Structures are given as C-alpha cells and as structure tokens.
Amino acid sequence: MRFDLVVCFLSFKQHKFISIIIHGIVNHQVLTTIIMASSSGNYINEGWQQYPFPSQVNAASFVSIKLSDKSNYVAWVEQIWGLLEIHDMLGFIDGTIKKPRQNHGSRTMADDTAFEAKCREWKRSDTLVKGWILGSLSENAIKTVVGQNTAHDVWKMLQFIYTTYRDPVSIATIDATEIASQQYPYPSHVNAASFMSIKLSGRSNYVPWRKQMLSLVFSHDMHGFIEGSLKRPETNNGPNPKYLAWKRSDVLVQGWIFGSLTEDVMRIVVDLNTAHDIWNTLYIKYTTPLAPIISANNDYDKYIPLCRAIELGDWEKAQEYFNQDERTLTDKLDQKGNSALHIAIKNHVNITFLENLLNQINPESLPTLVNDGHYHPLQYAVYYENNVAIEKLVQTYPHLLFTPETDEMPLMIAASYSRRTTFDYLLKACKQYIELNPKDVQINPFKGKTGFLLIIVTLMGGFYDAAYDLLNNYPELTMENDPHPGEALIYLAGKCDAYRSAKRYNFYQRFVYSHLRAEIYNLGVTSKYPDIENQETNKVTSKSYVYQVMERVHVKFWKALRHVSHINDLYMDKVKHHKALTVLKFVCEKVGKLKYSGGKDYETALIVAVENNIPEVIEHITRAIPQSIRTMKDNTYTLYHLAIMNRCENAYNILVYEMNYHKDLLYGTPFFNIESLNHLAGKLAPQDKLNMVTGAALQMQRELQWFQEVRKLVMTNESKAEGIETPIMVFRREHEDLRQKGEEWMKYTANSYTITAALIITIVFAAAITVPGGNNGDTGKAIYKTKPSFIVFIVSDAISLFTATTSLLLFLSILTARYAIDDFLYKLPKRLILGLVMLFMSVTTMLIAFGATLYIMSGQENSWILIPISVVTCLPIASFVTLQLPLLYDLISSTYGRGIFGKQSELRITS
Template structure:
C-alpha cells in the first residue's frame, strides 16, 4: 500500500507494482515511495543539498532509480539543477566505477544526459571523474558527443570533441568502448556537424580522419550532407547595394583574418591554409585608394558590412569543405556503384535545392555525374520541370564544366516530350508562390518557355509528343487556369487605378479653371499670375492633369486587352508599369499644386507656413510610395531587370 499511495490512475498503480515487485526487477535496485520521490525531485530542482541528503540513508541510495525511466538522482540533477555546488557534492558521494552503471531505460548514462541538455559544466566534471563515459553508447548506439550535436548544443559538443580526442588513444582501444571517428559513428558525427553549419570543425575532422568522408551509413554520406546545406552564395537574395558591398568593397585583404592565420599557423598548418583560402577570395582587387585602416574600422564598426563579410567567408568555407569531401570520395579504391552511391544522392539533393556550386564541384570531381538521373529525368530536364533556374543557368551557360551539352538538348522523355514540352508544364506550386500575383507568375512561366526555346533545336518548336501536342499546345493547356487568374488580377488592379486616375483628372481640371485668388475683372488675367508660387501651381496642375489622363488611358487599354498568353510577357506588364508611374507623378504634382494654392491664399508674407505645408504634403506622397512602389518595383524588376536567366556569378566559388 505504501508503494502505490498517491498514484491517481490504475495504469500508474500497475506500472509501479510491476516495476517494484516483478521477478525481472533488479534485486539490488533501491526504490523509494512516490511521496519521497516528489520531495527528492523538489530538493534536486531547488539545489537544496541538505534536504536532499535526508533521502540518502544508505550508500546504494545515491544510485537509486527514482522514476519510471530508471533515472538516478544524478541524472535528474544534471538535467534540472542549476546549482553547480549541488552537482559537485553529489558526484563526490558516487564512486568513479559506478558512473558507467548509472543508465536509464534507454541506456543513457549521465554524460549522455549532460549532452542532451547542453550542460557543459556537468560534462566537464563527469569526464574529469571518469573519461570512460565518453565512449559508451546508448541503446541506439549513439555516444554522448552524438547526443550533444543532435541537440545543437555547440559549446557542449566542442568540449566533448576536445575531450574525446584527448582520451581516445587509450580508452577507445579497450573492449566494449567505441570511437566516434570510426565506422557508422563517424558518418553520424560528420553529417550532423555539417548540418549544424560547423564548417571549421568539419574541415578539421576530415583532415584528421579522412575516412570519415568516405564512409556510408545507409543513404547517409558526408557528400550528401554538404550538398543540401543552406550555406551557399546561390541561396542568398541580396539587393543591389548588398551585392556591391559583397562583390567589391570586401575584396581587400582582411587584416583581422591575416592576424588569425598568423596565430594559428604554428599550431595547425592545415587550419591556417583553410582560413587563408577562405579569406583570400574575400578581399582582392578592390579600390586600392581606400586605406586598409578604413576597411578594418568598417569591419569592426559597421554591422551590415561585417555581416556580409562573415557571410562571404561562410560561403567560401562550405565550398572548401565540399572540395575536400569530393577529394576524399575520389580516393575510394572501389569503382562503379560504390562511388556512384556517394554522388548520386548528393546530386539529387543539390538539384532539388537549386545549388549550382554543389553540382559544379561534383561534376568536376566525377565527370560521369553529369548523366545522373532523378525520377527518370536527366539534370537539365529535371531543372526545367522544377524551375531550378540557378542549376539551369549553370548547365546551359557554363561551357567549361558541362560537357556534351548538345546531347542534353535532344533528350526525350518516355512520353516523347523534349525540353520545350517540359518547359510548357506548369511549375510546382512552391516555385509559383515565389512570385506574388497571378500575372507575374504567368510572366515568369513565359520567361522560362522563351528561354528554353532559345536553347533547344529550332525544329523542337513544332515537334509533337505521344499525345500529338506541340510545346505551345502543352503550355496553353497547362496554364489555362493561371492565365484566367492573371487576367482577373490585371483587370481588378487596372480598374482600381482607373477610378483613382479619373478622380485626379476631375480635381486638377476644376482647379485649372478656378485659379486661386481669382481673375482680373477687366483683363481676365489671374491676379497672382506674376507670383512664383502661382507659376508652381500652374505647372504642377498641368503635369498632374496630363499624367493622370495618360495613366487613365493606359489602364483602359489593360481593361480592353485580348489577354493572349504572350501578352503577359511584355505588353501587359509594360502598360501597368507606365500607368503606375504616370499615376504616381500625377499624385505628386497634384499635392504640389494644392500646397502652392495654400501658400498663395494664406502664406503671403508668412514664410513659416511653408514648413507645415511641406510636411503635410509629404504624408500622402510617402503613403503612396510605401504602399504602391513595391508593386512597381516588382513589375520593373520582373520585366526589365537582370532576370533569373542572367549569367551566374562566381562570388560563391573558390578559385
């Protein structure tokens, strides 16, 4: 009765009875009542050492199992207690040899628990008392260092890594202990280090234990992990200013990195070479007149420049690690399927994530990888179907790496579709949603179709597939619904702007025939005709009238358009761009005309009135710019900008 007292459900009662009285229960396991367990938990959680000692009347009580997961007080203290002194006192009472025996139902030892919760201080104390804990696996064959990297506890992981390297030569050779740098353990460790973005650590591990890059665990390989990492330059979206800073300002030699290289060169030549190679591509051939001191100050005190520099170093590091892994995989003695298993999955992931840097390096290291197939499609076919523009640009435009490009032009799939047929299929929804608005989505699809048309053979424009459809027929069928949505979006947008433009025309026309101050009764000439403010009013009002009228006509032309598929490429977006620009000009000039009128009527000999008038005039103009300019910018960028098919930049590559 004392054993189950306080339990609230029958399930808890039977579980407790089974744990306590089952014949399979360990006879030496010391159990306490549920009430005592709760009190002990509270003492451990609060770090109350004196109160916790009251529950340890016997020596075995220090290693007792105090919950259903068979956790010891030390497990609970490591996971919940914030009082380091409490943990130190508890460790003093436990023998060194007893620590490996303290395991939970999942065979997690106390160092596993410290790694799981990221308790670095506890890990230090445990390793100092018994380093054997570093090399004991749990029921899933994972070591404490694995648990630390699984939980993204970087500090704990780095400590365990250093401790493992320090003790591995002696302990890991003993029976029953495993090394994290051998076998499947090494694959798990390296792939998770890469996934966490610890590229420096990954590089060091590959240099110290090269076979880690050549080992597989099922489909898991280091090459696969680095190929899908979101740390390449191609995955960034910089604006013009950021690209300028990234490309030019950050090319001088980085003094800070130079000092770092000098500091570590004597300790680790390989790491020094790695850092030097990563930094060398970041700073070269910049405006030489800028003093190096200025660059150093900028890197230290200008946050966005420092951030861009750090990102560029990261981009180069990931390519360096990729190169290193490819070199090691290339050393595998076996040929054929064994090496193919390494790069095939990596190529597939790089293709799906649209990472041309990974594709380039893998093809450079393994030329046969250019013929990799995914879902029965070759690289170029898959890139077109899934709208992977960066990979497509690389495969089509990079003549130095991609060989037999003309063979890819004539590839036909099982349904008789050539590349232009595939471009006619509707893009995946995830790719469509990268662009807002059905009209711009339709324009992007047309851009893809026209770009692929330039690449394929001319006769493929009229080639029919097994369904007797030409590429343009496929495009129209696949994009029928999107074209309708684009038409509705265009008409609703143009209709709203048409109303606005008509209102402006009405206002500014009325203002033009009823000038401020009135007219001279004898001559009919405006009374304030010679005032500079009146001239500003007249000019601004005229500009607003002409601009709004032009805008109205442009929006009307959109409403009356035929909405053919090809109209979404240039004709309709161009009219909307010009209409928006004219509307913005008319709104701005209308507010200037109104401000001039206020000044004419109330501001004579009162110069101070210009300040509130100017401030209030900026309010509607700023509102219009804030709300409507993004759409105008998107339209201009999509129609006349650099586009998604420009030549790929080399910023993310190590030369």
C-alpha cells in the same frame, strides 16, 4: 501443358478477363503472358528465391480499377503500386531488378546452365508482373503497349502516355494530386540504410533502433505519420487526391520501418495498414515491462521529498536521505527511471551540490546509471545542455565520453542538437582522453565508420569548420571503407541555407555582403586583402603608401560596422557560406579520388542539389567527378529535365551556360524525344516556385519566360503530329487556370488605379478653372499671374492633368485587352508600368500644385510657411511611393531587367 491452360483459364475467369481473350491478337498477348508465367515454373529449381513469384495472389483483390484513360491513371497507379510493393515486386517496374547478365570471363557448362535457369526465373517473375498490369488495362490501353517486352517497358510506356500529355478531363484530378502531394513530403531519394544500421529483433535493441528511426523521420519531416498528427484524409466517392498523396508518403514510412525489422518482428506488424499503427504496436510490444510492477506509484512516492531536495539544491537535506539509505545514490527515484544524478543534471543545480554528489558515487558505476531513456549521466547532461555538469562528469570519469553505442556518444548527441559550445568542449575532451579508450571494448570517434558518422552528424549540425578540421587532421576518416562514401555530399546538398545562391538579398544587402571580409583562416581560405596589420609579411611593394592607408581604413571601417545588428547578420551568413563551400570542395575531392563500385551517392547528392537549386554543389561535384554530369533520376530524367521541371533557374544556368559542352545530354535520353524539354517547360511550375513571384500576372510572365528560354535551347518542330500535343498546346492547356487568375489580377489592379486617376483628373481640372487668388475684374486674367508661385501652380496642375489622363487611358486599355497568353510577357506589364509611372507623376504634381495654392492664398508675406507646406506635401508622396514602389520595381525588373537566365556566378561564392 493441359493443366497450365486450365490454370490460365481459371485465372482469367477469376480476374474477369474472359472478355479480353476473344478479342484477337491484342488480347492474345495477355493470354500468352499468363501462360508463360505459369508454365515456366517447370524449369525453376525450388531452392532459388532471388526473384519472388507470388503466383497465388489474386490481383483483382488489389486492383479494382481498369486503366482506360488519363482520368483514372493516378488511382490505378496507386493500386498497382500497392500490389507490387506488398509482394516485393516493385523492382520489376522501376528497373532496379534487372535481367541477369552473364560474365564474359571463363565459364563452365555448369555456369551456363545456372545462368539460363536464373534468366528463366527472372522472366517468370517479370511475366507475372506484366500479366498483372495487362490484366488491369482496358482494350484501348492494351493496344498502346503491344510489343513491349518487359514489365518495366510496359510501365514506362504507360507512364509516358498518361503523364507526359494530359487531357482536360484528367487535369483537375492530377493537378489536385500534385498540390496535395506538397502537403505530404515524399523523400523517396533517401537511403534509409544510411540511418538504420540496426535491425529490430526484440526488446534488447528496441531503444537504439527507435532512436535511429526517429532521427530518420524527423530529419525528413515525416514524423507526423508515426505520431498520428498527419491523419488519413477522408475517401468518400472516388479517389481523393489528398488521400493518394498521404497514402504514398505513409507507405514510404512503412517501407522504412519494414526494411529495418527482422523476419520474426515483421510477422507481428505485417497485417497493419498505417505507419502509425505499426509504430504504436512495436512501442507497446517492446516497452511494456515483462512483469507488472506492483505499487509502483507507492515506491516512488517515498522518494518525493528527496527529489524535491535535489531539485532545490539542498545538499544537507538530501544527504540525510543518502546517509539513511546509500542505495538512494544510485536507485531510480522517479517514474522515468532517473537517479539522483539525473535529477540534479536536469534541474541545473549549483556546482557545490553536484560536486558533493559525485564524491559520494563510485566513478566506475557512472556508466551503469542509465534511466529509462537509456541515457547515462553525461548523455543526459548533453541532452539538457548542462555544461557545468558535463565538465565535472568528464573530469570525474572520462570513459563516459566513449559510449559503445556509436550514435549515442555524447559528442554525437551534441552535434545532432546543434549545440556548438558543448560540441567543442566534448571534441577537445575526446582528443585529450582518447588514449583511455580500450580498443577491444569501446569505440574511437576518429576512425573508421564511427568517425565517418561523426562527420555526418557534424554536417547535420552545421559545424562546417569542425567537419573540415576532422577531415583534414584525421586521415583515418577516409571514406574508402564505407559502403556509402558519398553520403556526406547528400547532407551538404540538402543544406540550402548554407550557400550564397539560396539567399535572396536586396541591392543594399548585396552591396554590404560583397564588401564584408569573412575571417575564416582556420579553414585555409585566403582573404582577398593582404595582411595590412603585419607589415613584415606584407610584400605588396608596388602599392603606394596612400593606397595601403586607404585599404587599412577600408578594412577597419567594415569591421567596425559589424557592430550593427543586420550587418553582423550578413557577416555571419558570409562566414557560414565560406565554411560550407570549403567543406564541400574537400569532400568532393575525397569522393572524386575514391575507386569503388558501390552505390553512387554522389548521384543522389547531385539530384538533390538540382532539385534544391544549389549551383555550388552542382559545380563542385561535376568538377570532381566528371561522369556525374550524366546522372539520371529513375533512368528517365537528366539534370536538365529536373532543372526545368522544378523551375530551378540557378541549376539551369550553371548546366546550360557554364557547362555548355554537355548539351548533348539534351537529346539522348530514353523515353523522351527532342521535344521533351519543351513539353516539360510547357507544364505548370510547382506551386512553391509560383509563390516566389508576386501576383498571378507576373507568375504567368515568369512561366512564359521559362517556356521561351527552353524553346531557344532546343528548337522543335511545332507541327502537330497525330495524337501528340505540341509544346505550345501543352503550355496553353496547363496554364489556362493561371491565365484566368492573371487576367483577374490585372483587371482588379487596373480598376483600382483607374478610380484614383479619375479622381485626380476631376480635382486638377477644377483647380485650373478656379484660379487661386481670383481674376482681375477688368481683364479677366489671374491676379497673381506674374508670381513664381502661380507659375508653379499652373505648370504642376497641367502636368498632373495630362499624366493622370494618360494613366487613365492606359488602365482602360488593360481593362479592355484581349488577354492572350503572349500578352502577359510584355504588352500587359508594359501598360501597367507606364500607367503606374504616369499616376505617380500625377499624384506628385497635384500635391505640388496644392502646396503652391496654399502659398499663394496665405504665404505671400510669410516665406516660412513653405517649410510646413513642403513637409506635409511629402507625406502622401512618400506613402504612395512606399506602398506602390515594390510592385513597380517587380514589374520593371521582371520585364526589362537582366532576367533570371544566363551566367549568374556573382550570386554565389565559387572559391
């Protein structure tokens, strides 16, 4: 025990914690924590390695920052996170490494002893992590976590204190970090194991491992970190938010790579700092030839004439080389290791040349003709989409369809690159030649894990009808034996453009879309129209003959309109939406019937669907798997929290207004009280959501609408508790910058319109004094006062003057407004709407008055002059409407429209 105390004291001295020891009971907890971490080792069997215990680590080398307040929280988190990640200790703070639990069944004394030892081992490692965290806190920060039992509890408490409520000092740093993080993607929800089935062990499996890793990083826009295009931002004085965001994403990619390496390979790259360095090191290590190739260029130079002949499709000249040396038929002819057949496929040579070349090559040798990219001829033909070559190769040697490497099957490659024509042909060929496939050597794409992978890549390619056909016609593709049976749902949840709710159609497009008939009978979708072309099957006898004729005309009319380009685009959208929805329903039903205890991929899919604002996925997952509605992200945020945090109105509406029997989830969430939803609504929306609304003032109005909507949902006590901000305080602090931008936008807009209104007042006032046609010298009255054209002039000029004056006063009221936060909800938009309407009326009547003046002065005897006057008058009116109507429409719809909240089922296809 004396030795443990000495170790503890030295550890405290090394970590500069001596000043903490002498400060009473708060710092006594730190001492106790460190003592427990070191002394509990007496109870641990050295053979156990389940819980890491890197006690030799000098935490001060990683964590140089003392967490004191919110201003340095982000930088502190980055350092602590790096310390824990590099020593595999993250699970103790994110809750994934939980305290062991004992089974309630029959147990022996040996079982109890082993369980107690296991608990002590977990406690030792957890206490070490807790000591690292406590050792990097200031005295004030330590006081906030006194009494927390585990490292996970300490972490969550700090996260709650320093991220839920932000003070003005830290807001600039944190907001900058949030903006910077949008520049660097961070798909932390991704299950990398779903992509990486290969552990890199050496040169023998580097190429397939590399292709799997490229698929993973490209599908999540992370390839810049391994290519080096997303360079490390500069870090001058203090933490740079862009660097912190870049570092977080780069570490994530490093984790993906490290997780797919064996221990021997890991030793090669463990000391490297970036994902780019790791990637390049592995590439150089496992692609460099084992022995130097002497005079490689000279060896290939002699084949240049032959390669040229193949590229030109000159069979006679190429045959001369083949006759001189038969090895040139199968030898590698260029620096990329391509054979004659590869070169012919790449250059899409004529079919005669290709047939002659295949006749010269032994069909059984075709699988061995592999270039440096590890592509045999059929794979190469699929990659370059040479459908003629694909057909000839399949006819010559069908075994090429069934490549032993699952992800390199030609069918998989076609789906990955979304090549539908090629995919359809290869799928048909696989069905035709499946009996040629020896069960003990190669693979069956329609069974087991290979078949399930085919479903995944088919969904990735957007071939929803093909995926449905595979799922429906091949019972062997059941997901029961797959470790991640709900993975297909994740891909469906990530396909935002595959659903109606993701499309922002205007009124005209919505009208056309609703009347188009999506003919997708192969998916089992029943059309809402009867079969009017087959009278024998039409059983609707109650309808009149006239009605049936009208219905026939209706269908034929909309079918004919599909020849119009933009209408056909809407039709194709509707077909795609129906296909995706049908596959989604099918997969949800499959997953809902499974009885498994593995990873709950449907939870990840549901989180992705909420964050991507896709209500169709939310509806069908929760319908098939009712317990999924209680999904939580990071054991902290419910689906309601995620919808509000990310301002996903479609997800919010379906959760609140169409699943209101689950509102109990609003209250029973850990680490949050009843005010949490309102505080989340009070925070600033993500920048991409703000950019969906035009103008800072309308953005501010949208934020106020969200805040009021959530306040109605969860009524809170607005009284301020000590040290705790109320939701409205959070809202005002978070939106102060947006309020200022909204004020500037409003003033700039009103000032521009004020100038226009003032000019119109000047013009029409002068026109009223200067009477067109002059006055009678005797009476002083207008000469043409009895003419209809003069009456039109007087009325139009008066309306223009009055409306212009009204709009001027309204715009002046905007310039002199107080610009309180609540004013952006109705008061300011209402004034701007009325001002624009008055200004529009003023411009219109002014031009009518001007046209009447022209007619009075020169058209009394020529009525035809009204035609050019009317045409010319319409030009400025049309220009004004075209340029200003979108803004007016946005203002009216946002202020007085139906709103974004409530049941929105018409905005999506539900069946």
